Amino acid sequence: MTILAKFTQLRESYQKMAAIGRDPFSVRFEGILSPTEGVLNGRRTILLGTNNYLGLTFDQSCIDKGVEALVEQGTGTTGSRIANGSYAGHGDLETALADFYGRQHCMVFTTGYQANLGIISTLVGKDDILVIDGDSHASIYDAAKMTTGQVVRFRHNDPDDLYKRLRRLSDHPGNKLVVVEGIYSMLGDTAPLKEFAQVKREAGAFLMVDEAHSMGVLGATGRGLAEEVGVEADVDFIVGTFSKSLGAVGGFCVADLPDFDILRVACRPYMFTASLPPSVIATSLQALKRMQEEPGLRLRLNANSRRLYDGLRNLGFQVGPVANPIVAVALPTKELAIAFWNGLLEAGLYLNLALPPATPNSLALLRSSVSAAHTPQQIDTAIELFAQVGRRLGVLPGMVQAAE
Numbered sequence: 001m002t003i004l005a006k007f008t009q010l011r012e013s014y015q016k017m018a019a020i021g022r023d024p025f026s027v028r029f030e031g032i033l034s035p036t037e038g039v040l041n042g043r044r045t046i047l048l049g050t051n052n053y054l055g056l057t058f059d060q061s062c063i064d065k066g067v068e069a070l071v072e073q074g075t076g077t078t079g080s081r082i083a084n085g086s087y088a089g090h091g092d093l094e095t096a097l098a099d100f101y102g103r104q105h106c107m108v109f110t111t112g113y114q115a116n117l118g119i120i121s122t123l124v125g126k127d128d129i130l131v132i133d134g135d136s137h138a139s140i141y142d143a144a145k146m147t148t149g150q151v152v153r154f155r156h157n158d159p160d161d162l163y164k165r166l167r168r169l170s171d172h173p174g175n176k177l178v179v180v181e182g183i184y185s186m187l188g189d190t191a192p193l194k195e196f197a198q199v200k201r202e203a204g205a206f207l208m209v210d211e212a213h214s215m216g217v218l219g220a221t222g223r224g225l226a227e228e229v230g231v232e233a234d235v236d237f238i239v240g241t242f243s244k245s246l247g248a249v250g251g252f253c254v255a256d257l258p259d260f261d262i263l264r265v266a267c268r269p270y271m272f273t274a275s276l277p278p279s280v281i282a283t284s285l286q287a288l289k290r291m292q293e294e295p296g297l298r299l300r301l302n303a304n305s306r307r308l309y310d311g312l313r314n315l316g317f318q319v320g321p322v323a324n325p326i327v328a329v330a331l332p333t334k335e336l337a338i339a340f341w342n343g344l345l346e347a348g349l350y351l352n353l354a355l356p357p358a359t360p361n362s363l364a365l366l367r368s369s370v371s372a373a374h375t376p377q378q379i380d381t382a383i384e385l386f387a388q389v390g391r392r393l394g395v396l397p398g399m400v401q402a403a404e
């Protein structure tokens, strides 16, 4: 038996899925033309599954800053900040993020995944309790595996369940850290953060919000869901990523706790990995500025989200509960979702296929993420392609499954 034998079942189901058409997990673009268009299989393809919410990946000022840093400071830092030292840009970006969120402290990580992994697993010590939403992102679940403390899950977006679980733990002397997300990455639903904040206050717990998908999207200045619903004062830690609205790669955590910086020499996913290259720091810093200077990006994004959400819902598709930039269409079976995804791709539309076990309630999802850079015509084309493929596959109400 080989060491890979345990993956036999996974390999079989993967092969079955790939046999229906293209392999959805190894799509390779021949070219990227803009934030919203790529070349796939020799044809121009609309990109509707990239999390590029503000469309800043081709922003000229971000590119210029990145090139300048690349030329002046080289391609990489070749080590971690505690071993090789920080570059000026790392500190500048941390200061800019702390200022943006009105907090004292910020730590930048090499990815958003590592920010969650590091902050959560380091904060929750062996005598503490980590309390997470059942639909948490993999990075939060992996942090839960890494922590030495007790882990408690509550029902997704259910403040009553959170309250009950915290009440049961009220005699426990350790600190409790509740972790929720601003916008959930699969269905695009938002957390009932006001209610969670109230529960947190009553229980004397700490609250962390992962604003990965809500930074640059929600709130009067783009700070996310906590800003949108007016509970920033109740949020002790905000985690975010540069890989979505800021169009780069990297992650961060901001906080006001006076001793927060001690984590720099305690948090292993910060300490034992190479820091972000200067070019990535420079583009992220510039993207943060662009996001603040141009609130119109957020308005366009939200208008595009509404257009896609309403368009798909009016066709009769089952979409998520809120018109956020993540618009997920649920299909009755995995096989149908795979066939639908292939049909859209053949027609020139790329989005994400999301299948169980990575999805809430084992849903089979076609997951779109809208950008401020999409034109209304691109959104309308996407809706029309959904309609065509939906009719052909008999998914839309009243339609008959076509013989293939």
Ligand SMILES: Cc1ncc(COP(=O)(O)O)c(C=O)c1O
Pocket (backbone or CB within 6 Å): 111, 112, 113, 114, 116, 137, 139, 181, 185, 210, 212, 213, 241, 242, 243, 249, 250, 251
């Ligand atoms: C909710 C959430 N948190 C964290 C991450 C990790 O971010 P990154 O891609 O920067 O590692 C993601 C990525 O998709 C996410 O959806």
